[in-house]
Amino acid sequence: MIIVNKQVLLFDLDGTLVDSAPDLAAAVNQTLIHFDREPFPETTVRNWVGNGALTLISRGLSGDKNVDPRLSQTLVDDALAVFLDFYEQCVCDKSKLYPNVKDTLLALKAQGYRLGIITNKPEKFVAPMLDGLGLAGIFELILGGDSLAERKPHPLPLFTACKWFEVSADQCVMIGDSKNDILAAKAAKMDSIGLTYGYNYDEDLAIHQPNHLFSDFNELLSVLKDIQEPA
The missing domain is CATH 1.10.150.240 (Putative phosphatase; domain 2)
Incomplete structure (x- = not known):
C-alpha cells in the first residue's frame, strides 16, 4: 500500500541510517x-x-x-x-551507513519530502556523525535524546517535530529500527515504517505493527510516492 499525503519523514539514526x-x-x-x-x-x-x-x-x-x-x-x-x-x-571511526541509505535519502528529498532526525543519541554527537558520513545538509531538524524533557518511546519529540515543521502528525512518517520508534509513532498517532536490520534487542519488530516493515532501506521508495503539496 502506497503512503500518500505526507510531507515530512522523521528518521531514527543508530540502527536505521547508521551502524554505529x-x-x-x-x-x-x-x-x-x-x-x-x-x-x-x-x-x-x-x-x-x-x-x-x-x-x-x-x-x-x-x-x-x-x-x-x-x-x-x-x-x-x-x-x-x-x-x-x-x-x-x-564517534565516526568505524561507524558506517547501512546499504542504500544516502541514495535513498537524496531521492526522497528530491521528491519533495522534508527530512528530520529523531534519535535517542545525545544531540552533540549527531552533527559530527552526519558530517563524517556525508549526510550533512540533508536534514532540516535534529532532535537528540537530550534535546527535550522526554525521548522516544515518548511522543514528545514527534510532537515537537510536527510543530517545528508546521504540519500535523498525519502528514509525517516515523522511520526506525526499534520498538521505541514504532511506539512513539503510535502514541503520536503517526504512521511508521520499521526496518528489520538494526538494534531491536533480538525482538521481532512486527509485533509492534508498524504500517510497513522492510529489510532494505531503499524499499522506502516503493511506498513513499506521490507527495502532494499541502492545501
Missing part, C-alpha cells in the same frame, strides 16, 4: 576498562543500543540488557561522563 555499534562498543569497553571491569564483545553491546547513553553505559556496568538496580548512582554518573568523553573521540 562498533564505535559505541569501543567507547563502552574503554569505559569499563577504565573502571577495572571486563569488556564485552561488540555483538553483546549491539543488543544494548537504542535507549540513549545513560541506559547503554548502565547496561555495560550491569553486564546485561537489564540494568542492575543495585548499581551505585555515583558510579553510573561517573561512568557516563567517561563514556561520553571516549565516544566523542571515536
